[in-house]
Amino acid sequence: xxHIISILLENEAGALSRVAGLFSARGYNIETLxxxxxxxxxxxxxxxxxxxxxxxxxxITKHLNRLIEVVKVVDLSEGSHIERELMLVKxxxxxxxxxxxxxxxxxxxxxxxxxxxxxxxxxxTGDVAKLDAFIEAIDRALxxxxxxxxxxxxxxxxxVLKV
Amino acid sequence: MSANEELTGAEIVxxxxxxxNVEHVFGYPGGAVxxxxxxxxxxxxxxxxxxxxxxxxxxxxxxxxxxxxxxxxCLVTSGPGVTNAVTGIATAYLDSIPMVILTGQVPTHxxxxxxxxxxxxxxxxxxxxxxxxxxxxxxxxAATIRKAFYIARTGRPGPVLVDIPKDVTAKKAVFxxxxxxxxxxxxxxxxxxxGQIKKAVQMILSARRPMIYTGGGVILSDSSRxxxxxxxxxxxxxxxxxxxxxxYKASDRKFVGMPGMHGTYEANLAMQNCxxxxxxxxxxxxxxxxxxxxxxxxxxxxIHIDIDPSSISKRVKVDVPIVGDVKEVMIEVIRQIxxxxxRPDPRALAxxxxxxxEWRSRDCLKYDRSSEKIKPxxxxxxxxxxxxxxxxxxSDVGQHQMWAAQFYRFDKPRRWINSGGLGTxxxxxxxxxxxxxxxxxxxxACITGEASIQMCLQELSTCKQYRLPVKVLNLxxxxxxxxxxxxxxxxxxxxxxxxxxALPDFVKLAESYGHIxxxxxxxxxxxxxxxxxxxxxxxxxxxxxxxxPAENVWPMVQAGKGLTQMLLGSEEL
Numbered sequence: 001x002x003h004i005i006s007i008l009l010e011n012e013a014g015a016l017s018r019v020a021g022l023f024s025a026r027g028y029n030i031e032t033l034x035x036x037x038x039x040x041x042x043x044x045x046x047x048x049x050x051x052x053x054x055x056x057x058x059x060i061t062k063h064l065n066r067l068i069e070v071v072k073v074v075d076l077s078e079g080s081h082i083e084r085e086l087m088l089v090k091x092x093x094x095x096x097x098x099x100x101x102x103x104x105x106x107x108x109x110x111x112x113x114x115x116x117x118x119x120x121x122x123x124x125t126g127d128v129a130k131l132d133a134f135i136e137a138i139d140r141a142l143x144x145x146x147x148x149x150x151x152x153x154x155x156x157x158x159x160v161l162k163v
Numbered sequence: 164m165s166a167n168e169e170l171t172g173a174e175i176v177x178x179x180x181x182x183x184n185v186e187h188v189f190g191y192p193g194g195a196v197x198x199x200x201x202x203x204x205x206x207x208x209x210x211x212x213x214x215x216x217x218x219x220x221x222x223x224x225x226x227x228x229x230x231x232x233x234x235x236x237c238l239v240t241s242g243p244g245v246t247n248a249v250t251g252i253a254t255a256y257l258d259s260i261p262m263v264i265l266t267g268q269v270p271t272h273x274x275x276x277x278x279x280x281x282x283x284x285x286x287x288x289x290x291x292x293x294x295x296x297x298x299x300x301x302x303x304x305a306a307t308i309r310k311a312f313y314i315a316r317t318g319r320p321g322p323v324l325v326d327i328p329k330d331v332t333a334k335k336a337v338f339x340x341x342x343x344x345x346x347x348x349x350x351x352x353x354x355x356x357x358g359q360i361k362k363a364v365q366m367i368l369s370a371r372r373p374m375i376y377t378g379g380g381v382i383l384s385d386s387s388r389x390x391x392x393x394x395x396x397x398x399x400x401x402x403x404x405x406x407x408x409x410x411y412k413a414s415d416r417k418f419v420g421m422p423g424m425h426g427t428y429e430a431n432l433a434m435q436n437c438x439x440x441x442x443x444x445x446x447x448x449x450x451x452x453x454x455x456x457x458x459x460x461x462x463x464x465x466i467h468i469d470i471d472p473s474s475i476s477k478r479v480k481v482d483v484p485i486v487g488d489v490k491e492v493m494i495e496v497i498r499q500i501x502x503x504x505x506r507p508d509p510r511a512l513a514x515x516x517x518x519x520x521e522w523r524s525r526d527c528l529k530y531d532r533s534s535e536k537i538k539p540x541x542x543x544x545x546x547x548x549x550x551x552x553x554x555x556x557x558s559d560v561g562q563h564q565m566w567a568a569q570f571y572r573f574d575k576p577r578r579w580i581n582s583g584g585l586g587t588x589x590x591x592x593x594x595x596x597x598x599x600x601x602x603x604x605x606x607x608a609c610i611t612g613e614a615s616i617q618m619c620l621q622e623l624s625t626c627k628q629y630r631l632p633v634k635v636l637n638l639x640x641x642x643x644x645x646x647x648x649x650x651x652x653x654x655x656x657x658x659x660x661x662x663x664x665a666l667p668d669f670v671k672l673a674e675s676y677g678h679i680x681x682x683x684x685x686x687x688x689x690x691x692x693x694x695x696x697x698x699x700x701x702x703x704x705x706x707x708x709x710x711x712p713a714e715n716v717w718p719m720v721q722a723g724k725g726l727t728q729m730l731l732g733s734e735e736l
Contacts, residue, residue: 010348014285014297025290055476062473068294068314071348163347 002031003057004076004083004153006161007046010069011037018067019046028052028060032085032150043071043163049151074161076153083153086123087131088113089138090145093120097142108134119144127151172301172332173198176265179308180209182340185236187212187227187600189220193240194280195267198332212600212629215621217244219593221251221264222619225322226590226597228260229580230555232385234316235260235597240267241329242280245287250587252322253291257584258406259383261320263311264292270330271299284326293321301334310344318351319471320383351470355487355495363466363483364499366439371511372518373399374437376422378451379406379583380444380469386490387411387576390443393497398512399441400519402430404451406583407444409573414552419519420528423451424720425565428527429519431718431726435461436518442467444489447479448584455479457725468492527718527731528569536711537686539563539638543570545690546608546636549697554578554606557594559615560586562644565716567610589618595633596625606634606697613639613707614663623676626703634696635705637669640712648715652736673705682707 009015016035023030031049038045050060057075064073076083093101098120105112105122108130114121124134128151135146155161170178176199180188189212192200203211214220217239224235239248245266255262269278285297294314296307304327311323367373381390381403387410394401394417401411402422411418420427422434434440434452440463445451452458455478467474467481468489475484485492530540543566546554556571557580558564564581573579580598582590595609616637626633646661673680679702683692689708696704718729730736 014289017286018289021289059473059477066471066473068346068349 001053001057002049002051002077004081004151005048005050005061005064006074006076006153007048007064007070008038008072008161008163009044009046009067010071011042011044012069015044015069016046018069019048019064022063022067023050026059026063028056034150034152040163047150047152071163072161074155076155079159080156081153081159082156083127083151084125085128085131085151086125086149087134088147089122089124089134089143091120091122091138092118092142092144094118097139101138101142104134104138108137110134167337169335170338171198171202171335172304172327173202175301175304175336175338176308176327176332177202177206177209178338179305179340180236181206183234183312185209185234188236188238189214189223189227189597190238191217191220191240191244193244193267195241195244195269195329196238196332198329199238199265199267199327211238212596213625214593215624216619217247218251218589219596219619219622219625221248221262222254222590222593223597223600224262225251225255225260226557226580226594227601228255228262230577230598231601233601234312235262236265237262238265240280241269241284242282244280245282245284249287249291252288252324254582254585254587254590255322256291256293258379258582259320260322261315262322263308263315264322264324266324266326268297268326268328271328272330274328284324288324291322292324293319295324295326297326298331299328301331301336304331304336305338306341306344309341310346313344314349318349352486353470353488353491355468355485355492357495359483359485360492360495360499363441363485364496366464366466366483367397367441367496368500368503368505368507370439370507372436372438372515373397373441373507373512374433374439375399375401375441375443376404376434376445377401377407377410377443378404378445380489381407381410382576384444384470384488384490385576386493389490389493389497393493396497396500397507400433400516402426402434404445404448404583405568405581408568408579409576412574413572414574419523421568422726423448424453425569425716425718426451428525428718428729428731429522431720431729432522433519435727438463440465442469442481443493444469446474446477449478452479453720453726453728454723525731530714534686534711537683537689537708539566539640539708539710539714540570541686542636542638542689542693542708542710543567543610545693546610547571549690549693550606550608554608555580555598555602557581557591557598557607557609559591559611559618560588561612561615562640562648562714562716563610563612563615563638566638571610588615591615592619592622592626592633592635595635596622596629596631599631599633600629608634608636610636610638612644613637613641613666613669614643623673623678623703623705627677630701631703632699632701633703635703636693637705637707638710639666639669639707640710640714641666642712645716648719651715652719652730653721669705669707673703676703678703678705680705680707682709684709
């Protein structure tokens with residue numbers, strides 16, 4: 001099953017490679033990984049999307065906790081949570097496709113953030129399914145380039161991951 | 164020295180070692196650590212042991228930890244110094260041995276430029292250490308070394324590496340050794356969960372066919388006394404894994420031998436047929452439980468006490484997990500058992516023991532005592548007799564290791580020093596050096612084979628330099644014995660590359676290093692040779708026993724088979 005694991009870890013050189021190394025050494029799967037410092041610059045917040053059986057996920061969280069630089073680990077998918085991903089898509093936008101592309105972006109609540117006479121760059125935020133749906137909805141042949149940040153997640157309501 | 168006097172990084176390193184009461188450092192100098200060696204030269208509290216290869220330094224420091232309550236420390240240079248140390252670090256990591264490894268690094272401005280003797284030490288060692296550090300600022304050096312010792316010895320112990328660029332050892336800073344190093348991200352759980360312990364005690368007291376199975380965790384947490392108390396008050400059978408031998412006294416009837424691939428018939432059958440299995444500081448290793456599916460088929464309840472949550476339910480589902488220091492948890496278990504009058508059903512327990520004794524009567528460790536060839540088991544037995552069972556025994560890896568584990572009956576913890584997890588050939592001799600440094604007056608014997616001993620043979624020179632009177636028992640059968648045994652059983656006796664040709668004359672070899680060499684070819688001479696060697700208390704003695712090349716280790720559970728599918732001897736092949 002798909003799980004979203006949130007990690008607070010010391011913002012130190014090498015901490016990321018410890019986490020990434022753990023996944024590759026033990027044969028765990030990483031679908032996406034995002035990391036950036038938090039409001040407390042000494043801490044980084046990492047979100048990893050992974051797939052595995054309950055036993056594997058249990059081992060993943062235990063092994064993450066074992067890393068010296070990891071402060072806290074939470075499996076967000078154990079409770080209600082929100083996940084978001086940012087995607088930038090550069091598309092060919094000429095002729096009648098130009099108006100159509102803008103309309104599609106609006107339907108998906110995306111924004112055109114860069115324009116040339118032949119291209120649009122569209123910014124789109126949402127969960128994975130929404131971003132996938134947008135890719136499906138537009139003509140594949142018009143896509144010049146896509147870049148996705150990977151998933152960030154946060155618990156709903158009072159659910160807080162903090163030191 | 165005034166409080167604010169500045170020291171060089173190299174001096175700080177040495178002062179830190181002094182603050183940690185480190186008496187011995189095993190190492191090998193090189194360009195990147197020359198300032199540190201200079202600082203060592205200028206003091207005499209920390210003694211340096213110069214090995215002949217960095218691998219030997221790490222193994223010796225590892226055994227220093229394994230055999231004592233102190234932490235082994237080693238010091239190597241950058242690049243090849245580190246890569247030579249890697250096998251030793253991984254060996255310690257797999258057996259959770261606390262150790263601090265100090266490595267030199269090229270100057271900070273040269274890092275990443277493929278400088279001479281540069282390697283990415285932190286990157287290379289990351290998967291084989293509990294933690295590692297690269298110190299780029301001399302002002303952080305003391306606190307980092309303090310952290311390294313703290314992390315190495317607490318929680319589930321392990322090796323910690325501190326990589327120190329050369330310029331950092333030359334720069335100056337005020338030396339201050341912090342009394343504590345608070346780390347918000349590292350707080351190992353020591354006390355077990357009270358509710359879980361209560362559940363475990365109820366399960367233990369209602370057991371009809373109980374089994375206590377303990378591993379290296381009992382040795383590492385120094386809780387052999389608690390284990391003996393627990394087993395003795397309950398009267399339960401007890402098995403110790405290869406890493407746990409000596410935790411419970413092997414001379415007691417309640418000890419049923421080692422479990423696993425080369426475990427005893429009675430230990431393996433009791434593991435499978437018990438109704439309550441109490442696992443303490445053990446990790447259900449593949450060499451211990453055999454095929455996990457087969458292991459799980461047998462219905463039993465499992466209590467698992469371990470300091471590392473990731474060891475619990477990793478290979479085997481358990482019913483009552485208890486995360487905590489095994490010493491603390493056992494003390495609480497004993498206290499709760501004392502507090503109640505409930506005891507396990509004595510009749511059920513008697514029936515269980517009757518069953519175990521029946522299994523034991525198969526005498527699975529029997530071997531041919533009338534052979535004209537020297538049986539390796541016989542050599543180990545005679546060593547056990549001649550040392551009163553009280554020596555420190557190191558081994559290498561292979562058949563001789565299993566015979567040592569089966570036939571030298573350890574009554575005390577930290578006496579049996581071997582590479583269980585990684586299975587590193589070559590550890591035996593440097594292990595013996597490390598043990599002898601930690602226990603200068605003790606009898607230290609290295610049981611090895613003609614293949615393993617050649618993997619760190621150069622350390623015979625170190626033994627000479629430091630007059631380490633270790634006794635080497637080379638069980639020389641001319642083969643990579645364990646490889647040959649597998650080839651015989653599983654590969655149709657095709658002995659591919661397992662015969663060692665062109666062996667040196669070990670007697671002359673030992674003599675060339677200034678040691679005593681002996682060759683023993685007849686069973687009748689074994690005991691006399693061992694006693695003679697042991698009497699040379701101030702000398703390194705190399706005993707080359709020409710043993711039966713066809714002897715195999717029995718019992719054997721083949722890889723992938725269930726624990727009860729044991730081969731008991733050649734007649735079953």
